[in-house]
Amino acid sequence: MTTTPAPADIPATPPPSVAPIPHFWAVIPAGGAGTRLWPLSRQSAPKFLRDLRGSGRTLLQETYDRLAPLAQERFLVVTGRAHEAAVLGQLAELPGEAVLAEPSARDSMAAIGLAAAVLERTDPDAVMGSFAADHVISPASVFAETVARAVEVAREGWLVTLGIEPTHPSSAFGYIRAGEPLAGHDAQVVASFVEKPSVETAAGYLAEGGYRWNAGMFVVRPGVLLDLLAQWHPEFAAALRDLAADLGRLEEVWPTLPKIALDHAVAEPAAAAGRVATVAAAFGWDDVGDFDSLATLLLAAGTPEQRLAVLGDADLVHAVDASGVVVTGGRAVAVVGLEDVVVVDTEDALLVTTRSRAQEVKAVVGALKDAGRADLV
Amino acid sequence: MTTTPAPADIPATPPPSVAPIPHFWAVIPAGGAGTRLWPLSRQSAPKFLRDLRGSGRTLLQETYDRLAPLAQERFLVVTGRAHEAAVLGQLAELPGEAVLAEPSARDSMAAIGLAAAVLERTDPDAVMGSFAADHVISPASVFAETVARAVEVAREGWLVTLGIEPTHPSSAFGYIRAGEPLAGHDAQVVASFVEKPSVETAAGYLAEGGYRWNAGMFVVRPGVLLDLLAQWHPEFAAALRDLAADLGRLEEVWPTLPKIALDHAVAEPAAAAGRVATVAAAFGWDDVGDFDSLATLLLAAGTPEQRLAVLGDADLVHAVDASGVVVTGGRAVAVVGLEDVVVVDTEDALLVTTRSRAQEVKAVVGALKDAGRADLV
Numbered sequence: 094m095t096t097t098p099a100p101a102d103i104p105a106t107p108p109p110s111v112a113p114i115p116h117f118w119a120v121i122p123a124g125g126a127g128t129r130l131w132p133l134s135r136q137s138a139p140k141f142l143r144d145l146r147g148s149g150r151t152l153l154q155e156t157y158d159r160l161a162p163l164a165q166e167r168f169l170v171v172t173g174r175a176h177e178a179a180v181l182g183q184l185a186e187l188p189g190e191a192v193l194a195e196p197s198a199r200d201s202m203a204a205i206g207l208a209a210a211v212l213e214r215t216d217p218d219a220v221m222g223s224f225a226a227d228h229v230i231s232p233a234s235v236f237a238e239t240v241a242r243a244v245e246v247a248r249e250g251w252l253v254t255l256g257i258e259p260t261h262p263s264s265a266f267g268y269i270r271a272g273e274p275l276a277g278h279d280a281q282v283v284a285s286f287v288e289k290p291s292v293e294t295a296a297g298y299l300a301e302g303g304y305r306w307n308a309g310m311f312v313v314r315p316g317v318l319l320d321l322l323a324q325w326h327p328e329f330a331a332a333l334r335d336l337a338a339d340l341g342r343l344e345e346v347w348p349t350l351p352k353i354a355l356d357h358a359v360a361e362p363a364a365a366a367g368r369v370a371t372v373a374a375a376f377g378w379d380d381v382g383d384f385d386s387l388a389t390l391l392l393a394a395g396t397p398e399q400r401l402a403v404l405g406d407a408d409l410v411h412a413v414d415a416s417g418v419v420v421t422g423g424r425a426v427a428v429v430g431l432e433d434v435v436v437v438d439t440e441d442a443l444l445v446t447t448r449s450r451a452q453e454v455k456a457v458v459g460a461l462k463d464a465g466r467a468d469l470v
Numbered sequence: 471m472t473t474t475p476a477p478a479d480i481p482a483t484p485p486p487s488v489a490p491i492p493h494f495w496a497v498i499p500a501g502g503a504g505t506r507l508w509p510l511s512r513q514s515a516p517k518f519l520r521d522l523r524g525s526g527r528t529l530l531q532e533t534y535d536r537l538a539p540l541a542q543e544r545f546l547v548v549t550g551r552a553h554e555a556a557v558l559g560q561l562a563e564l565p566g567e568a569v570l571a572e573p574s575a576r577d578s579m580a581a582i583g584l585a586a587a588v589l590e591r592t593d594p595d596a597v598m599g600s601f602a603a604d605h606v607i608s609p610a611s612v613f614a615e616t617v618a619r620a621v622e623v624a625r626e627g628w629l630v631t632l633g634i635e636p637t638h639p640s641s642a643f644g645y646i647r648a649g650e651p652l653a654g655h656d657a658q659v660v661a662s663f664v665e666k667p668s669v670e671t672a673a674g675y676l677a678e679g680g681y682r683w684n685a686g687m688f689v690v691r692p693g694v695l696l697d698l699l700a701q702w703h704p705e706f707a708a709a710l711r712d713l714a715a716d717l718g719r720l721e722e723v724w725p726t727l728p729k730i731a732l733d734h735a736v737a738e739p740a741a742a743a744g745r746v747a748t749v750a751a752a753f754g755w756d757d758v759g760d761f762d763s764l765a766t767l768l769l770a771a772g773t774p775e776q777r778l779a780v781l782g783d784a785d786l787v788h789a790v791d792a793s794g795v796v797v798t799g800g801r802a803v804a805v806v807g808l809e810d811v812v813v814v815d816t817e818d819a820l821l822v823t824t825r826s827r828a829q830e831v832k833a834v835v836g837a838l839k840d841a842g843r844a845d846l847v
Contacts, residue, residue: 430827
């Protein structure tokens with residue numbers, strides 16, 4: 094789940110050569126509790142609110158830090174009502190109206206579509222870029238340069254998706270198949286989106302070339318996005334536009350909106366219609382999907398001989414012949430004679446597993462819910 | 471490190487057929503913090519103060535429970551000053567004078583020798599039996615019957631050691647080599663004590679027969695023990711007898727006593743002189759030396775299909791495809807995809823290791839001391 098990870102010494106803000114992009118609006122969907130980083134990530138404290146790199150900044154804050162030089166004060170964060178206060182607390186720079194609080198989770202099309210509808214009314218020249226709040230990206234300068242390129246393409250009416258250059262044949266991501274080059278731009282038309290493949294199929298993609306990871310990052314003019322949505326879901330698009338005209342009706346309208354991912358609602362049919370472009374993204378990217386991914390990320394930021402990564406206070410960890418990752422939670426942690434172990438210590442719950450079994454943590458979360466321990470998940 | 475472990479349903483008190491033994495005094499050395507059960511066992515709370523079987527009674531209390539039907543109120547517990555209050559708290563049945571508090575740790579000869587010297591003055595007909603406070607033994611009825619046999623032999627002037635029937639070629643214990651049968655008794659003269667052997671050598675002992683584990687349990691008349699000590703360490707024996715006559719001098723005399731184990735000071739030379747007898751002990755015995763031993767003990771008390779033992783609140787443990795042992799400490803513990811794992815959760819420290827590496831926990835304790843974390847050990 095990892096590309097070249099972020100070295101620890103990459104500065105939070107890009108170099109001065111990164112210029113603000115006029116009318117560029119950063120949209121940050123901050124949702125999706127997930128369960129594969131339990132007990133570090135909880136429904137009450139999802140991973141975007143966490144510092145997963147030991148950088149002193151949470152993933153949400155790092156996302157903001159990357160985008161602020163480009164968007165300046167033009168931000169919209171879309172998050173669950175339960176996290177509105179935490180988001181505003183972590184991003185004290187933002188005014189209250191920069192956070193759109195969803196009454197309930199209704200998947201990405203509703204969340205990002207609402208942001209688009211709001212921006213369409215706010216700034217007729219707006220180009221929005223949507224970037225999840227819980228990804229790790231570096232270096233920020235390459236990210237900024239890539240976004241700037243995507244904005245240029247988007248201004249011409251394309252739905253532009255950032256395609257991550259694959260570093261290995263991952264089966265964890267969907268792929269973007271790039272088609273014809275776009276005249277006048279360092280970009281290509283998207284031939285198609287491809288569902289998560291097997292590792293073997295993915296290896297074939299890499300050998301063939303022209304395939305990129307779909308990280309769900311895209312840049313588009315709000316009106317273009319809504320017009321595309323209107324082609325396949327006209328009532329949905331109309332409802333979002335009506336809602337943006339009167340946000341007081343959010344509580345009433347929100348539960349009636351379809352639960353559908355933006356990829357399915359717009360990106361895939363639009364690609365089939367030849368309306369989607371892609372720019373190649375050469376930055377390191379990681380969605381920190383599980384503790385195996387976290388271990389890779391942290392170890393890559395360490396010294397070459399480091400075998401055991403620590404997130405938290407490394408002085409608390411006493412290891413003898415051990416490798417893997419330890420997330421500390423305030424207590425001393427001793428690990429003896431275990432390879433590729435995952436130990437996550439929190440105040441009320443402890444996880445012990447291995448990097449290769451890290452995905453199965455979601456089964457524990459399910460079992461905890463069944464056991465009536467919703468307080469822990 | 472385990473013989474047939476104690477089924478959970480063995481009652482704490484033996485059946486009524488176990489009769490009190492006149493003039494039999496139970497001596498319980500309660501010392502030795504050890505480090506291989508860290509962080510469950512600490513210097514401030516050694517394992518004898520812990521409930522290691524989930525029985526609701528600590529090892530010290532279980533030791534008392536086994537001996538009370540035989541010794542009635544005749545107990546002497548020898549422990550460190552730091553644990554005096556805890557011992558009296560756990561054994562509320564005992565009067566304060568039944569606990570001898572050592573000003574400092576001076577090994578087993580001083581501790582048990584002082585008890586012998588006190589008993590020599592208290593009861594001229596006393597036979598003492600010395601049983602460590604931190605062993606697991608069952609069934610209590612077989613233990614009682616074995617002790618009663620040993621007392622009969624000891625009354626005739628022998629130093630009697632209980633020899634545990636080996637269940638496997640352990641390299642963790644010293645062995646007793648039984649010699650000639652003792653006329654009129656179900657007992658043998660001890661030919662020699664043998665240091666901890668290799669597993670290969672131990673296998674040879676078992677094939678040869680006549681070898682038993684030395685569990686450090688012996689029965690003897692106090693005067694016989696002190697007279698034997700006087701043969702090889704006359705000043706030591708005299709000092710102990712003087713001290714018993716005036717316990718007010720404990721603080722002054724104690725630091726001058728030799729630090730030596732009873733085995734070396736008396737048992738080994740006495741065996742060489744033909745003064746030691748052994749009775750075969752057919753009860754299950756476990757010194758719970760490390761977490762591997764604890765896992766064996768707990769799993770043997772469980773159902774045959776049980777693979778993961780839990781000490782503490784089993785409702786806190788959520789395991790997926792895991793075996794080994796978890797010691798809970800009040801928080802939820804999830805274990806996913808680990809075989810023979812050891813997880814010990816306490817308020818201020820957490821241990822994760824494997825059963826086969828459990829012995830190396832002592833290295834962690836050493837490292838913690840070096841790191842200035844004496845508060846944790």
